[in-house]
Amino acid sequence: xxxHVTQAPVLVMDRVTGTVxxxxxxxxxxxxxxxxxxxxxxxxxxxxxxRPVSVHxxxxxxxxxxxxxxxxxxRLLSALRPGDTLELTGALGNxxxxxxxxxxxxxxxxxxxxxxxxxxxxxxxRAAGCAVTLFVGFRDEPYVLESFEALGCGVQLATDSGxxxxxxxxxxxxxxxxxxxxxxxxxxxxxxxxxxxxxxxKVPVFVSRESHMACGIGACLGCTCHTKNGPKSTCxxxxxxxxxxxYE
Amino acid sequence: MSKADIRVNLCGxxxxxxxxxxxxxxxxxxxxxxxxxxxxxxxxxxKGVTYVPKYGNEGRRLAETPAGLINSIGLQNPGVQHFIxxxxxxxxxxxxxxxANLGGASIEDYEAGAALLDATEVPLIExxxxxxNVKAGGIAYGVKCESARExxxxxxxxxxxxxxxxxxxxAEDLAAMARTCQEAGADGVxxxxxxxxxxIDIERRKPVFNNLYAGLSGPAIxxxxxxxxxxxxxxxxxxxxxLGGITSAADAIEFxxxxxxxxQVGTANxxxxxxxxxxxxxxQTWCDDHGVKDLNKIRGCV
Numbered sequence: 272x273x274x275h276v277t278q279a280p281v282l283v284m285d286r287v288t289g290t291v292x293x294x295x296x297x298x299x300x301x302x303x304x305x306x307x308x309x310x311x312x313x314x315x316x317x318x319x320x321x322r323p324v325s326v327h328x329x330x331x332x333x334x335x336x337x338x339x340x341x342x343x344x345x346r347l348l349s350a351l352r353p354g355d356t357l358e359l360t361g362a363l364g365n366x367x368x369x370x371x372x373x374x375x376x377x378x379x380x381x382x383x384x385x386x387x388x389x390x391x392x393x394x395x396x397r398a399a400g401c402a403v404t405l406f407v408g409f410r411d412e413p414y415v416l417e418s419f420e421a422l423g424c425g426v427q428l429a430t431d432s433g434x435x436x437x438x439x440x441x442x443x444x445x446x447x448x449x450x451x452x453x454x455x456x457x458x459x460x461x462x463x464x465x466x467x468x469x470x471x472x473k474v475p476v477f478v479s480r481e482s483h484m485a486c487g488i489g490a491c492l493g494c495t496c497h498t499k500n501g502p503k504s505t506c507x508x509x510x511x512x513x514x515x516x517x518y519e
Numbered sequence: 520m521s522k523a524d525i526r527v528n529l530c531g532x533x534x535x536x537x538x539x540x541x542x543x544x545x546x547x548x549x550x551x552x553x554x555x556x557x558x559x560x561x562x563x564x565x566k567g568v569t570y571v572p573k574y575g576n577e578g579r580r581l582a583e584t585p586a587g588l589i590n591s592i593g594l595q596n597p598g599v600q601h602f603i604x605x606x607x608x609x610x611x612x613x614x615x616x617x618x619a620n621l622g623g624a625s626i627e628d629y630e631a632g633a634a635l636l637d638a639t640e641v642p643l644i645e646x647x648x649x650x651x652n653v654k655a656g657g658i659a660y661g662v663k664c665e666s667a668r669e670x671x672x673x674x675x676x677x678x679x680x681x682x683x684x685x686x687x688x689x690a691e692d693l694a695a696m697a698r699t700c701q702e703a704g705a706d707g708v709x710x711x712x713x714x715x716x717x718x719i720d721i722e723r724r725k726p727v728f729n730n731l732y733a734g735l736s737g738p739a740i741x742x743x744x745x746x747x748x749x750x751x752x753x754x755x756x757x758x759x760x761x762l763g764g765i766t767s768a769a770d771a772i773e774f775x776x777x778x779x780x781x782x783q784v785g786t787a788n789x790x791x792x793x794x795x796x797x798x799x800x801x802x803q804t805w806c807d808d809h810g811v812k813d814l815n816k817i818r819g820c821v
Contacts, residue, residue, distance in 0.1 A: 275554050276791060311791070316738045316766060317586045320789055360554075360792065483581045485588060485789040488554065490546035492566070492595045493581040495574075502574050502595060507550070 275300075275362075281312075281355045282333055287414045290340045291384065292349045293327065296357060298334040302326055304369055304391035305454075305479055305511050308361030309487040310336065312351045318344045320485050321360060323506070325388035325456075328418070334359075337387040337415065363487050364510045367392045367454055367477060373400025378450040379424075380441060380465050381407040382457020388479055390418050392454055397422045404450075408441030408461070447472040454511075455479070466514035476514035480505045523806030525799075525814040527561065529758055529781050530681035530706040532616050532642045534561030537775060537814065538799040541762050541785030542567050542620035542645060542685070543592065545795075547606035548613045554792035558614030559799055561781060565602065565610065567622040567647050570632040572598035578729035582718045587739030588786050589716050591728040594622050594653050599632040603639050611640055618683065622647040626670050630677045637678035644680045646671065646705075649687030649712035651734045661687035661712075664699040675704030683707040683760060686751070688714050688740075693747055694754035701755045709760035709783065710751060711744045737786040738764045745777055752778025752819060766790065768801025778819035 283295035294310075309321035322344040327337040340349050351357060369392060371377070377396050379389040386407050396403050404425035407413070411432040419426055427444045428436030437444055442461065447453055447469040455465045456479035469476035482494035482505040489507030496505055498516045503509065527537045539562035545551060548563045557563065575595030582589045596602070599621070610617050619641045623629035629646070636644055648661040648670060660670045671684055682704065688711040690696040697708050713734025718727040727733075744763020752759045761779030765771050766787040774782045784795040802814070811817055 276793060316790070318583060319586055319588055319737055319786070320583055321791075358791065483579060485581055485590075485786075486544075486550075486792070488550050488792060490544060490550040491581070491590070491789055492543075492575060492592050493590065495580070495592075495595055497574075 275360055277359045278356050279359045281351045281353050281357060284352055287337065288412055291414055292338055292340070294336045294338070294348065294351065295333050296336070296359060297332060298329070298359065299332050300362065302329050302334060302362040303366035304395045305366035305388050306362040306364045307487070307510060308334070308336070308359045308363060310348060310357055310359060312348045312355070312357040318347070320344070321358065321487070322348065323484055323487055325479070325510070326362065326391050327387045328390050328394060337384070339384040360487060364506060365508070367395070367479070367511055369395030369399060371396065371399055371401055371452065375401045376449070376451045377401050377403050378445060378447070378453045379403060379405045380445060380453060380455040380457070381405065382441060382461040383409060385457030386415060388456050389454065390415065393419055393422050393424050397424065406441050406445045408457070409435070411435070442468070447474040450474055453477070463518060466518050470514055470518060477511050478514050478517055480510045480512065523803060523811050523814065525803055525806055527781050527814065529562070529616070529760070530643065530683065532681060534616050534781060536561040536799045536802060537781040538771065538795055538802070539564055539618065539760065539781055539783045540788060540795050541783035542647065544785040544788040548610045551792050552613070555796050559796040560615040561799065562616040562618055563610065563613065564618040564645055564783065565606065565620050566596055567594045567620045567650060568596045568599050568602045568632065569594055569622045569624065570599050570628040571624065572596065572601065576728070576730055579727055582727050582733070584718070584735065585739060587735050587737035588789070589718055589733045589735050590713070591730050591733035593730070594650055599635045603635060607639060607641060616643060617641050618643045618645045620645045620647050620685070622650055622653070624653070626673050629670055629674050633674045633677040637680055641680065643683060644678060645683045645685050645709060646674055647685045647712070649685050651687070651689070651713055651715045651732060658687050658689060661696070662689055662691055664692070664696055667696060668699050668703045671700050671703035671705055681706040683709050685712055686710040687712045688743070688747055694750050697751045697755045701757050705757060707758040707760060707780070708751060708755065709762060711740070711747055711763045714740055736764065738766055740764045741770060745773055748774055748779055749777040749821070765798070766794065768798050768805055771798050771802055772805060772817070775814065775818050776821045780818070
């Protein structure tokens with residue numbers, strides 16, 4: 272019992288850019304790309320709730336989280352240092368299906384910190400022999416692109432500022448018909464735009480949703496979304512949904 | 520030294536300990552079985568179910584506050600009949616006493632839901648007249664004594680099951696409300712449901728929640744909830760179930776010393792699955808360590 276709640280050691284803590292951090296924690300349980308954990312890196316009751324953070328990458332004995340400091344909870348997570356302990360509940364959610372035939376052409380589409388869960392997907396897809404291209408948009412300075420390049424993924428970059436890559440939206444760069452499957456994670460408007468383009472082109476698309484949540488395990492009903500199959504919990508039934516379930 | 524007896528009798532139903540998981544924070548029990556030994560609990564209460572299925576509220580449903588949580592779920596549930604056919608059978612097998620939490624948008628809804636539950640094996644019904652997050656029903660019956668009297672009387676007539684009425688801290692006069700429920704046939708009362716609260720998004724200059732107001736729970740409300748439970752325990756002769764911000768065995772024991780027969784753990788379930796079982800174990804340890812042979816001996820000592 273309680274096998275999914277662990278006191279995990281912080282192994283590595285890196286500042287990736289100004290507000291984005293990479294946290295490596297000790298973990299040796301099962302995990303899939305696109306799943307998430309609830310992270311609690313502080314004592315006491317304030318903040319009250321753990322923070323849902325997607326799995327960025329993992330290996331033997333560790334799991335990486337890439338997160339952006341947005342409020343008090345993520346600020347406290349960013350203050351953890353190697354040797355500290357954090358409470359991990361997970362791995363939670365369904366994750367991406369990476370069990371695809373070799374040679375499948377997959378586009379990963381990320382917006383900002385939405386790039387986080389796509390690295391694990393890229394690793395699993397590359398291991399299965401898929402051809403993977405990352406399309407990613409940032410406000411200004413990009414991050415973690417080298418992790419994708421190291422896996423042999425193509426990278427197409429867009430920024431709002433135009434200082435790096437294409438000036439404009441990442442959706443300007445993507446032609447869904449060039450791919451067999453598209454996985455997307457980022458701001459809701461971006462995900463809907465990508466998903467609708469894919470659905471119109473009859474290309475299977477999978478969307479990783481973000482939501483406020485309290486429990487992470489399907490109990491609080493705080494992260495419910497409409498689907499064509501009725502109300503679903505982002506945490507338990509997702510966070511990954513087929514595009515047609517959300518947008519048709 | 521023998522272990523302390525921490526069993527409690529709640530409206531004729533024996534609980535192995537006084538810890539019940541509160542409605543809306545424990546799903547239908549099944550959600551937690553991967554994370555904890557649910558059978559270690561005294562009771563588990565279902566998400567609020569209504570005669571008519573509900574999607575719940577649109578828009579954002581949660582906002583955190585210092586040591587608190589505001590929710591605007593809006594009684595999302597698959598309906599009483601679906602609950603009886605699908606969720607309840609598995610819930611009953613988990614071991615703890617099951618409370619079916621019943622909401623409604625009208626007195627007729629409450630009656631129809633209670634009649635359906637009456638024909639099941641569920642040992643206890645918790646009547647929710649205190650949900651702040653639905654426009655019709657819920658708290659509409661929980662503010663004024665006369666509205667509560669009518670709905671409790673009618674539901675009482677629709678079921679022989681032990682009936683616990685869940686009260687709102689928004690009641691105009693909570694002690695009078697509890698007495699009214701007792702007079703109308705309630706076998707017990709539970710309190711408090713959430714406090715009506717407001718959060719504003721200053722960038723959008725709009726309320727965070729589509730419904731404007733929502734319900735505040737968590738450790739932030741505990742001292743007020745405890746005072747209210749103390750007052751109600753002195754106003755009625757029926758069992759009182761205390762809840763509101765309990766996150767530890769010490770909190771739970773405070774509510775029992777204030778007079779509660781049993782306690783509910785709500786928002787704390789979101790801190791860490793398994794916390795309710797830790798609280799039950801902590802009550803046992805505290806009693807053992809303090810030479811309290813029977814939990815009933817400390818009830819209402821304050």
